[in-house]
Amino acid sequence: MAGSELVEITSSQYRVDIDLVYATANNFAGRPVYAQARCALRPEAAACLLHAARAAYRAGYRLKVFDAYRPPRAQQIFWALCPDPRYIADASQGSNHTRGVAVDVTLMDAHGKPLDMGTGFDAMEDLSHHDRDDLPQQVQRNRCLLLGIMLQAGFCSIATEWWHYELPDSKSYALLDDSVVTAVPE
Incomplete structure (x- = not known):
């Protein structure tokens, strides 16, 4: 992506399914928050995601990506809806998604069925x-399987x-306002 610090994540190149829920109304906001369903990460995070996808594939699974880079305006919308720092980063401080170094994922079995993780995403x-x-x-x-795959690929987790x-x-990376993904105007 010319002029961007991010690389686009595609299903074919990364062997992941992409279901960017914030580009749909099927999310906790109840409406589309992203104007387009484009998945992007900083190159370092993209490399770790590729490593994780390969590990999942070797074990007979596939990763499904729910969210990656998040524009600042989207972070403001989420913080306004749920100002709970256990789950949403304060928009004034920035999110690791807005830095382009965070990804939200689950695992699917060989038939494309998501594994039971006990709760839904978000x-x-x-x-x-x-x-x-x-x-x-x-x-x-x-x-534990998802955690092991992601940790061995170079990511870390959060407790909540x-x-x-x-x-x-993650906080050592600058916040980005990249037009590869934009928030839907209110």
Whole structure:
């Protein structure tokens, strides 16, 4: 993408399914927040995603991407809807998604069916936290499998969202306002 610090993530090149839920009304905002469904990351994060996708594929799975780079205006919309720093970064501080170094993913089986992770993507509740003893063993196993794939690929996790992974030292990357993805005007 000429003039951008981001690289576009495509299904064919990265062997991932892409379902950018914020480009649809099927998200916690209840409306499209992104004007287009383009998936992008900084090159360092894209390389880790490719590594994770290859590892998932070797194990008989496929990654599904829900979110990657997020424009600042979208972060403002999310913060206004859910000003809870456990789940949404304060828009005035910036998000690691807005830095282009965070990705939200799940695992699908060989038939394209998402694995049961115990909650849906963007379920902003305690059951979405990684360290839960009250979830079925299969859900625990699925979360551990995703966590292992993403960690070995070079990402780190956050405690409150089983789907969210980011580069270590994410805050060392500058916030971006890249037109590759834009927010829907209100």
